[in-house]
Amino acid sequence: MIEVENLVKSFGATRAVRGISFTVKNGEIYGLLGPNGSGKSTTLKILAGIMKPTSGRVLVDGIDVSENPLRVKEITGYVPETPALYESLTPVEFFNFIGSVRRIPREQLEERVTTLARAFGIEKYLGELIGSLSFGTKQKISLISALLHDPKVLILDEAMNGLDPRSARILRELLIQFKDEGRSIVFSTHVLQLAEMLCDRVGVIYNGEIIAEGTVDELKEFAHEESLEDVFLKLTESQAEVFAVVQALKETL
């Protein structure tokens, strides 16, 4: 379970996160949707224990992230928006490094690397230098490294970015399996169809605040719209603007 209470994060004069609260239960997939710069990545970094909040509290499985970030990292898998990998290592060397930091028994590590590498179709790259691999392959390595220690909680920042349709489907099925096993999953995405397919509940974040939260059906009812895209555009005050821009483009192009 993830409990976020009145989270605030400022960078100098920029108030990136302005008092966000939400809960992700065990066995729940929660989607964080919001325009560029609305505070999704900042929120997820704080949840993962890699950034300190200005104020507010995050409990992961009852553990306060600010008080015990190491314990939270032990039970959490975090996939950042941009893969943070060692370019001069091969994937196998990188996974071994992660395995030793996380004290994963050798046999278990090898078994999980083999299974996950096969699932995401990267076996043939395991001996190549990470720096020479494509963005999507790096994203898969980042994902696998977040799953090696069998985390109870998953925090995914636009984790489907760059994945080919086969791998995106596999990740979706894996997330559903994790949810059925009672794990908590929170992810950010700009792909609203994905949120619609996967999320039990979504929170719409705008200018650092959660402005609406609920199931996709609840949000559609709340905003009197039929698609999540229209709900999103309406709530983030972009609907009229998009219409005006499209009109202007039609007239000028």
Ligand SMILES: Nc1ncnc2c1ncn2[C@@H]1O[C@H](COP(=O)(O)OP(=O)(O)OP(=O)(O)O)[C@@H](O)[C@H]1O
């Ligand atoms: N390290 C930082 N230093 C200063 N400002 C930052 C820093 N990280 C984020 N910000 C600012 O905080 C705000 C929220 O950024 P954040 O990356 O959380 O947004 P986001 O919703 O994840 O955006 P995107 O959809 O583009 O990934 C932005 O105004 C951003 O410029």
